[in-house]
Amino acid sequence: MYRMMEAARHRGHAVLALTSTLPDPDQTDIPMVKVPSVVLPLQKAYRIALPGYHHFAPQLRSFRPDLLHINSPCTLGFAAAKYARHFGVPVVATYHTHFPTYPRYYHIYGAEEMTWRLIRSLYNSLDRTFVPTEPIRRELVANGVDQTVYVPNGVDTHQFSPTRRSMEWRRRINASGGKTIVLFVSRLVWEKDLRDLAKTYQWLRAHRADFEMVIVGDGYARKGFEAMMPGAHFLGYQTGAPLAESFASSDIFVFPSTTETFGLVTAEAMASGLAPVAAGYGGAVELIEDGCSGFLTTPHRPVEMAERVSWLLDHPHERRIIQENALQRARQFSWDTILPQIFDHYRDVIRLQSQRRRSAA
Numbered sequence: 611m612y613r614m615m616e617a618a619r620h621r622g623h624a625v626l627a628l629t630s631t632l633p634d635p636d637q638t639d640i641p642m643v644k645v646p647s648v649v650l651p652l653q654k655a656y657r658i659a660l661p662g663y664h665h666f667a668p669q670l671r672s673f674r675p676d677l678l679h680i681n682s683p684c685t686l687g688f689a690a691a692k693y694a695r696h697f698g699v700p701v702v703a704t705y706h707t708h709f710p711t712y713p714r715y716y717h718i719y720g721a722e723e724m725t726w727r728l729i730r731s732l733y734n735s736l737d738r739t740f741v742p743t744e745p746i747r748r749e750l751v752a753n754g755v756d757q758t759v760y761v762p763n764g765v766d767t768h769q770f771s772p773t774r775r776s777m778e779w780r781r782r783i784n785a786s787g788g789k790t791i792v793l794f795v796s797r798l799v800w801e802k803d804l805r806d807l808a809k810t811y812q813w814l815r816a817h818r819a820d821f822e823m824v825i826v827g828d829g830y831a832r833k834g835f836e837a838m839m840p841g842a843h844f845l846g847y848q849t850g851a852p853l854a855e856s857f858a859s860s861d862i863f864v865f866p867s868t869t870e871t872f873g874l875v876t877a878e879a880m881a882s883g884l885a886p887v888a889a890g891y892g893g894a895v896e897l898i899e900d901g902c903s904g905f906l907t908t909p910h911r912p913v914e915m916a917e918r919v920s921w922l923l924d925h926p927h928e929r930r931i932i933q934e935n936a937l938q939r940a941r942q943f944s945w946d947t948i949l950p951q952i953f954d955h956y957r958d959v960i961r962l963q964s965q966r967r968r969s970a971a
Contacts, residue, residue: 611627612637612638613764614679615627615638615640616640617945617953618953619640621953624673625640626643626669626670626673628666628669629642629643629644629645629686630645630647630659631647631656631657637849643669645659645660645665645666646660646665647659647660648660654830658684658685658686659684659689660685661685661688663689663692663693663696666693667693676699677701677702677959677960678693678700678702679701679702679703680701680704680732680736681706682706683703683732683733691732691735695735698963700737700959700963701736702736702737702739702955702959703732703738704739704740704741704742705733705740705741705746705750706742706871706872708746708869708870708871708892709729710722710729711801711868712869726754729753729755730754730755733750733757733758734754734755734756734757737959738757738759738955738959739757740760740761740952740955741759741761741871742761742762742763742893743760743871743895743896743897744760744896745891745893745895746871746892747759759955761948761955762896763872763877763948764945764948764949765940765944765945766878766881766945767881767941767943767945769851769854770857770879770881770882771881771883772858772882772937773858774851774855774859775858775859776855776859777859779855779856783843789821790820790821790822790861790862790923790926791821791862792814792861792862792863792919793824793857793860793861793863793864793884794824794825794827794863794865795827795853795856795863795875796827796865796875797828798825798828798831798832798835802866802867802869803866803867803868803889803910804831804835806912806915807866808839808912809912809916810864810913810915810916810919811838811839812838813912813913813916814916814919814920815841820923821862823839823843824842824843824845825843825844826845826846826847826848826853827847827848828846828847832844857878857879857884860882860884861885861929862884862886862887862919862922862923862929863876863879863880863884863887863888864886864887864915864919865888865889866888866910866912866915868889868910869892870891870894871892871893872893873888873892873893876888876897877940880898880936880937880939880940881940881941883933884933884936885904885922885929885932885936886898886936887904887915887918888904888907889906889909890909891909894906897939897943898936898939902932902935903936903938903939904932904935905918
C-alpha cells in the first residue's frame with residue numbers, strides 16, 4: 611500500500627489515507643487520518659473502524675478526492691463505498707484477503723455463504739476490483755462478484771534480493787555447519803494453516819537433522835504454535851532490512867496457507883533467491899511453476915509438503931536451479947511492471963465516471 615501511495619505522489623498526485631491504526635512514523639510519511647475504532651473481539655491485536663462515513667467525511671470533503679481505493683472489506687471499506695456513491699466519487703478496491711475461507715478456521719459453521727454475501731454487496735457496488743491472481747478472480751466471478759480485473763501485486767525486488775544474504779545471520783541460526791535453513795514468514799494466525807506447517811515440521815524432524823526451521827512473524831496464535839514447533843527459531847515480527855536479510859539468508863521457503871489471494875511473502879522469498887514449497891491453491895498456483903520455480907503440494911497434505919522439502923534438502927544442485935528460476939519469476943512482478951497497470955485503471959475509472967456525469971447532465 612505504501613509503495614502505491616508513494617508512487618502516486620511521485621507522479622504528482624495528492625494522497626490521503628484513512629485508517630483505524632496508524633503505522634510507525636518511520637514506515638511512511640503519507641498523510642493519514644485515524645478514524646475511531648474498537649478492538650476486534652476475536653483478535654485483540656486488530657482494531658475495526660466504527661461504522662459510517664461521518665467519522666471521516668469532513669476530511670474527505672476538504673481533500674476532494676478524484677478516486678477512492680479500498681483496501682479491505684471491513685467497516686471502513688463499506689463506509690468509503692457508501693461515501694463514494696453518495697458524493698459521486700469513483701471507487702476501486704484491491705481484493706487482498708480471501709475472507710470467505712476464514713470461518714472454517716474458527717468453526718463458525720454456515721458463515722461462509724454469509725461472508726460471500728458481504729463480499730458481493732461491497733465489491734459489486736464498486737467501479738472496479740483488482741484481483742492479484744487469475745485463480746482467485748475466477749472464484750470471485752463464479753460466486754457472483756462483477757467488475758473484476760487481474761492486476762498482480764508488486765514485489766520490491768530491490769529490497770528483497772539475494773544480495774541481502776548474511777553469513778552472520780546464518781551463524782546466529784546455527785547454520786554455520788552447513789545446515790539448510792527452511793523459512794516461514796507470516797502473521798501467526800490459525801487461518802495461515804499453522805497446524806499443517808507444524809505437522810510438516812514434525813515429520814521432517816522425525817526423519818532428518820540437517821536443517822534449521824526459522825519462523826518470522828507474530829500473532830495471537832504464536833504461543834500455541836511455538837508449542838507445536840520444538841527446536842524452531844522464532845524471530846518475531848520483522849520489517850524492512852531485517853526482514854529482507856532473513857529471507858535472503860535462508861534456503862527454502864515453505865508456505866502451507868490456503869487463504870492467500872497472491873501470497874506476497876512467497877513472491878518476496880522467490881525474489882530473495884529461495885526455493886518455495888507452497889500449498890497449491892490461490893496465489894501460489896500463479897506464482898510457482900511446479901517443479902521449475904518451486905513445488906506446489908496438495909492443500910492440507912503436510913506429509914506431502916515435508917517430502918518436497920526433503921527432496922530439496924537431498925538435491926542441492928537441483929535446488930539451486932529452482933532458486934534461480936524462482937528469482938527470475940519473481941522479477942516479473944517488480945513494481946516497475948505493476949504500477950503502470952494500476953494507474954491506467956485509475957485513469958480509466960475516472961474517465962468513465964466523468965462520461966457518466968456528462969450523460970446525466
